Amino acid sequence: KALELLEDADIYDRNDDGFLDISRSRQLKVEIIYNEKYSTKGAVLQQYAETLTEAGILTEVKPLTFEECQSKLRNESFQLYYGEYTMTADFDLSSLISSNGERNFSGYYDSDMEDAINGLASYEEGEEEDARKEYAECFAEQTPLIPIAFERTLISSASELPKQFAPWPDQIFHGIETWSAS
Helix, strand or coil: CCCCCHHHCCCCCCCCCCCCCEECCECCCEEEEEEECCCHHHHHHHHHHHHHHCCCEEEEEECCCHHHHHHHHHCCCCCCCCCCCCCCCEEEEEEEECCCCCCCCCCCCHHHHHHHHHHHHHCCCHHHHHHHHHHHHHHHHCCCCCCCCCCCCCCCCCCCCCCCCCCCCCCCCCCHCCCCCC
C-alpha cells in the first residue's frame, strides 16, 4: 500500500535500478537518526533500513552523539528520528504533539488535535469519558507519530509479584526479586 501511495505521489523506480526516484535525477533516500548511546536501537534500526531498502527506499541509519541528535531535532533537520518516550498513565502526549510541546521536534500542528489535547487537560466533572474519547479518536485519525513498540514499566501488586513475571535482561524490572524497599 505504501508503494502505491508513493507512486500516486509520482515517486517510483524511473530507471529500473530497484530504487524509487523522486525525479529522473533524484533517488528517494531516507536517513534515520538516533542517539548512539543506545546501540541496541541501532541494530533494530538497521533491520528497518534493510526492509525499506528492499522495498526500494534507500535508507541509511546514522548514529549521533546526544548533542548532535538534539541539535538536529531542535533545528528540524532530520527525516526520521528513533527515540523513546515514557508516557504518563493518562496517555498525555502533549509534549510530543502539541504546538508548544518541548518534544514536538517535527513542528506537528493540527487544530483538532490541539482542541482534543486542551479538552483532555481541562474537562469539567462528568466530562472525562467524552474528553478521553475525543482525544483517542483524534489521535487515531491524525496519527501524528508512529509508535513502534509499547512497553509497560509499571507493576502494581498488593503482596507479591505475578507468577508469570519474567522481564527480559534489558527491561527495567529485570532482577526485581533482588530489590529491597528502603
